Every structure is written in structure tokens, then in C-alpha cells.
Amino acid sequence: MIANPTAERRPLDMLRFALSELKPRAPFLTPFNVISIPIILVGLVILAIRFTQGLGSVTNLNQEFPWGFWIGFDVVTGVALAGGAYVITFVVYVLKVERYHPIVRVTVLNGFLAYVFYAGGLFLDLGKPWHIINPMIGNSFGYNSVLFLVAWHFVLYMIAELIEFSPAIAEWLGARRMRAFLQSVTVGTVIAGFTISTLHQAGLGALFLMAKGKIHPLWYTEFMPVLFFVSSIFAGISMVIVEGTLSHRVLKDHMDAEHGEFDKLIFGLARGAALSMFAYYFFKALIFIHEHHWNLMGDRWGNLYLLEILGLTLAPCFMFAYGIRNRSLGVVRWAALLAIIGVILNRLNISLIAFNWFSPNHYYPSWQEVWITAMIISCEIWVFRWVVTRMPVLRKATGFD
Amino acid sequence: MESYTYVNIFETKGLENLLVLSFLVMLVFLVRYINRPAKKR
Numbered sequence: 001m002i003a004n005p006t007a008e009r010r011p012l013d014m015l016r017f018a019l020s021e022l023k024p025r026a027p028f029l030t031p032f033n034v035i036s037i038p039i040i041l042v043g044l045v046i047l048a049i050r051f052t053q054g055l056g057s058v059t060n061l062n063q064e065f066p067w068g069f070w071i072g073f074d075v076v077t078g079v080a081l082a083g084g085a086y087v088i089t090f091v092v093y094v095l096k097v098e099r100y101h102p103i104v105r106v107t108v109l110n111g112f113l114a115y116v117f118y119a120g121g122l123f124l125d126l127g128k129p130w131h132i133i134n135p136m137i138g139n140s141f142g143y144n145s146v147l148f149l150v151a152w153h154f155v156l157y158m159i160a161e162l163i164e165f166s167p168a169i170a171e172w173l174g175a176r177r178m179r180a181f182l183q184s185v186t187v188g189t190v191i192a193g194f195t196i197s198t199l200h201q202a203g204l205g206a207l208f209l210m211a212k213g214k215i216h217p218l219w220y221t222e223f224m225p226v227l228f229f230v231s232s233i234f235a236g237i238s239m240v241i242v243e244g245t246l247s248h249r250v251l252k253d254h255m256d257a258e259h260g261e262f263d264k265l266i267f268g269l270a271r272g273a274a275l276s277m278f279a280y281y282f283f284k285a286l287i288f289i290h291e292h293h294w295n296l297m298g299d300r301w302g303n304l305y306l307l308e309i310l311g312l313t314l315a316p317c318f319m320f321a322y323g324i325r326n327r328s329l330g331v332v333r334w335a336a337l338l339a340i341i342g343v344i345l346n347r348l349n350i351s352l353i354a355f356n357w358f359s360p361n362h363y364y365p366s367w368q369e370v371w372i373t374a375m376i377i378s379c380e381i382w383v384f385r386w387v388v389t390r391m392p393v394l395r396k397a398t399g400f401d
Numbered sequence: 402m403e404s405y406t407y408v409n410i411f412e413t414k415g416l417e418n419l420l421v422l423s424f425l426v427m428l429v430f431l432v433r434y435i436n437r438p439a440k441k442r
Contacts, residue, residue: 325439
């Protein structure tokens with residue numbers, strides 16, 4: 001049943017309608033379901049063990065490596081890859097580049113779900129998860145701490161993204177008056193959300209400033225906040241390209257003509273990614289020269305650094321440029337994929353691989369940590385699919401302007 | 402491993418200035434490159 005309201009629905013009707021929408025629509029035994037359901041079920045068992053036996057029962061974390069895969073990948077990397085939402089909303093609502101309007105809702109939805117599930121990842125990683133409320137209520141928390149800022153920004157940005165997406169929920173429910181109000185606050189929310197987002201993208205980099213002496217000098221720099229922010233721009237755009245390409249293949253039946261023309265937008269997105277990557281590369285080069293890092297080249301850390309900077313930053317940057325000039329969607333998509341891998345490697349290098357690099361002990365995630373990450377991603381895709389197949393995300397709602 | 406290292410910012414200034422200049426010049430070329438479609442063969 002597709003929402004097609006011509007008049008305001010009564011609250012009870014909205015509730016009845018929302019409950020009726022919970023029923024599954026598509027065939028149950030799809031390839032994705034067959035893979036994801038066992039992942040989620042086993043993940044629930046691991047979570048039960050984690051919450052009853054403690055972190056040490058399912059993770060390889062210890063006093064030397066207190067932050068592991070859930071922080072390094074789910075939170076630090078995931079937030080960078082969710083950066084597409086603030087970039088696209090800024091471009092559409094502030095710079096008024098209307099041709100990207102069809103992808104605003106799906107990008108905001110992706111960003112919102114990413115934050116909800118990655119904050120969930122943070123919840124799992126706390127030794128005493130019920131203390132997660134402390135930064136909100138100011139209970140024994142350092143107000144000058146970067147973590148305090150990041151915690152508040154996460155919550156505020158999730159609320160901002162929910163408000164940005166809420167006109168779609170109002171259209172789905174047929175709540176015309178609510179939708180008119182939510183539309184009226186969108187631009188203000190976008191400006192607030194953009195400000196908060198840029199600050200906490202940089203804030204995640206600032207979290208690692210305290211780890212001077214623990215992070216390998218090739219990755220440690222006092223400019224980490226700036227680098228985290230700039231890299232989140234092209235990480236987010238690359239993610240929009242990859243996710244858009246995938247969802248336009250898988251969810252084609254749920255799109256109208258306007259939303260189906262994603263390919264035409266890819267080159268514009270790629271232009272933004274190429275220019276921001278180019279600037280990022282030169283930032284890295286400047287820091288490299290300024291910090292006298294030539295003597296750190298030649299060993300395996302130097303090789304890893306070169307792989308990240310030349311192979312997974314500069315190469316995709318030029319691939320984007322080549323793809324735009326030659327109108328090659330294939331090259332642009334591969335460039336986006338390489339750029340995403342580059343950002344993942346960068347965040348993992350800072351938070352895990354090059355962290356305590358001098359120590360004889362090394363941290364490797366346990367299979368349970370990797371499994372839970374797969375479970376989080378599977379759950380996110382389930383929710384995304386449910387929303388997109390019901391709400392006007394990839395199509396215009398009938399009966400609304 | 403925490404130790405204080407003194408970085409002489411003037412030692413590398415010349416190279417840094419050259420790098421910034423080359424960035425600005427190459428940025429112009431990059432923008433021109435991506436804004437002009439390739440000639441069809």
C-alpha cells in the first residue's frame with residue numbers, strides 16, 4: 001500500500017497504517033536475507049555473551065589496546081563514510097544546486113542510519129554501557145574533553161538528520177500539516193547539521209591528538225582534525241556514488257523517472273571528490289615535508305604510508321579526473337571504491353594498525369568483533385530497505401508538491 | 402615513547418612554499434582538465 005493521501009489523516013489512522021506497513025512485502029528467501037539472517041542470529045548470541053561475560057570474553061581488547069575494531073572501523077571509519085549527508089544537503093539547500101535534490105533524501109537516510117548504528121557500535125564498546133548517558137547529563141564528565149564534544153555532536157547531528165528526513169515520514173503517514181511544518185525548518189536544520197557535522201568530523205581526529213607517541217609519526221600530526229574533515233568530504237561523496245550505484249540496481253522498482261537518473265549526477269559528484277582529494281593530498285605532502293619524514297621511508301610503515309597516499313588517494317583522484325573528462329562511469333565508480341578503501345585504511349592505520357606501533361604485542365580483532373560489525377551492517381541494510389520500499393525516498397509522494 | 406621533538410619550521414619553509422605554489426598551479430590544470438571534455442576520436 002503506497003501512501004497517497006489527499007486529506008489529513010487522523011492520528012489513529014496513521015498508527016493503523018504504520019502497523020500495516022510492518023508486514024513483509026517481498027519474497028522472504030532472497031540472497032541477501034539468506035546471508036544476513038544467520039549473521040544477525042549468531043551476532044545476537046555473541047552480544048548476549050558480551051553483555052553477560054564482559055568485553056574480554058568476545059574481544060581482543062586489553063589495557064594496551066583499549067580501542068579495537070568496533071571503534072576503529074564502526075565509529076571512526078563509519079562516521080567519515082557517512083559524510084555524504086552533510087555535503088549533499090549543504091550543496092542542495094545552501095548552495096541551491098537543485099539538480100542534486102533527488103538524492104538528498106536517500107543520502108540523509110543513509111547518513112542517519114549510519115550514525116544510529118555506529119553509535120550502537122560505540123555502545124557495545126563501553127565497559128559500562130549504561131554510562132553512555134553521562135556526557136548528556138554532565139555527570140562526572142570533563143567539559144573540555146574532545147569526547148564530550150563528539151558525544152554531544154553525535155546526538156545533535158542524529159536529531160538534525162532525523163528532522164531533515166522527517167518530511168518523508170510525514171508524507172508516508174499522510175500528515176500534511178506536520179509535513180508543512182517540517183519542510184519549513186529544513187534549511188535551518190541543514191545549517192545547524194552542517195556546522196555540527198564538520199566539527200565532529202574534525203573532533204574525531206582531535207580525539208587522537210592525545211595519543212602522540214603512540215601513533216606512528218607518519219600518521220600522527222597536529223593537523224589530524226583538518227585531515228579528518230577534508231577526507232570526510234571525498235569519503236562521503238565516494239560512498240554516495242557507490243551506494244547510489246548499488247541501490248539504483250537493486251531498488252530500481254521503487255524509483256520514479258526523476259530519481260532513476262542517478263548516472264547523470266555521478267560526474268558532478270566525482271568532480272567534488274577529485275578536487276577535495278587533490279587538496280587532501282597536498283595537505284599530506286606539506287605535513288610530510290614540514291615534519292621531516294623522509295627518513296621514515298623504506299620500511300614496512302613507509303610502504304604502508306605510500307600505499308595509502310599514492311595508491312589510494314592520488315591514484316583515485318586522477319581516476320576521478322580521467323573518468324569525468326572521458327565520461328566513463330566505470331572509471332569513476334572504481335575510483336570511488338578505491339577512495340573508500342583508502343579512507344578505511346587511513347582510519348584503521350591511525351586507530352589500530354599504527355597505534356602502539358613500537359609495541360611487541362599487536363592487536364588483531366577477534367572473529368566475534370568482525371562478526372558483530374557484519375551484523376551491524378546487515379541490520380542497517382535491513383532498516384534501509386524497509387524504509388526505502390515504503391516511504392517516498394526514491395520517488396515523489398503523490399498528492400504532495 | 403612520549404618525547405619532545407623540536408621542529409625547526411624555517412628549515413623546510415622554502416620547500417613548503419614551492420609545494421603550495423605547485424599545488425595552486427596544478428589545481429588550475431586539474432580544473433581545466435576535468436571541465437573540458439575529451440576530444441572524440
